[in-house]
Amino acid sequence: MKIGLLQCDDVAQPLIGRHGNYPDMIQALLRAVDPELQFQVFACHQGRMPDRATDVDGWITTGSKCGANDDADWIGRLSDFIRALWQTRQPLVGICFGHQLIAKALGGRVARSPLGWGLGAYPTTLDQQEPWMTPWRSQTLQLLASHQDQVVELPPQGRVLARSGFCPIYMMQIGNTCLGIQGHPEFSRAYLEDLLSTRRDRIAPERLLAARHSLRGPTDDLLVGRWILNFIRQGQRRPTAAP
Template structure:
């Protein structure tokens, strides 16, 4: 299977020697459960997009420090490409920023949450299980890093997992779009290092809670299996 990685940001330069860049994180995650995959990276933040929706068997986005409402030209172009993928019924998995852009491109709404930053590990309940979610699980716990959230869902949206903090955590649109607010590709050490570079942005108690949450197990490999099964379903 040929997977197109839609790169929407770069890891901070000082963190790349230890953790790699975002496409490397995506490759590392998915190859851990299937080593027979091919990847093509498109730096959409530099206006690079696939020439045609059929260029790859499926696509996945990275996260981004930018917001879907920031008005950047590359974000608007990516939103148009996301809408095209939906019309063409091509498989797309949106991670964090990509999850939010997917919702906005299809007619939903994304806002800065009044609940503040989601950082550390988030703990979510799976409310609906699909056939590709094997092995099944009632929980989906992942590293997160976001201020914005999907506040209004577009048509065709089906919520699969959420929490009181983030009700629309994992959302499926028909058979070919899947959005996930969490970061299965982020390791817990990377989360700790990233939070340290942004510590002044967080209330002190929230930062301490997030650091403590990194001691919990996460479902990164489980979600990697789900993502590949979804892409092949």
């Protein structure tokens, strides 16, 4: 299976040598599940958009320091591409910013959380079990997170799959071919710890302390990596037609 990675940001230069770039993180996560995967990276944040005829089996949109409500030209072009994927029923998974951009591009709404930064590993509750959620462990899911914006209104055909008191639309599915996840299954604890250090001038000390403390607990990154691949494979079996 070949996956197109829609890259929306770069890891900060002081951290990239130790942790790699965002596409590297996603490839490492998913290859831990399936070593035979192939990837093609498109640096959308630098204006390099894919051709709609690109021969891949599914798409993943990365996180970004930008917001889905920003008016950058590349964000508008990527939104157009997301709508094209939706119309042709091609599988698409969005992570953090990608999750938010899918929601907005397809008619939902994104806004800044009134509770401030969502940081560290916080538990969410799964509302339902979908066929691609195998293996199934429990109704609680925990991933690393770093965000201020979040989806506050679903697009048409959207439904909530996971929620928390902090983020009511933590995971969503739109139709059968779009999946959005607010958390970061691709992040390592070491990377998030270093990322928090670079943002200590923008985040309240008590919030940073709580986030660092939360990093001691387990996360479900490999489980969600498997779910992502299951979702894309399920989407491949759907007919290619406008919804």
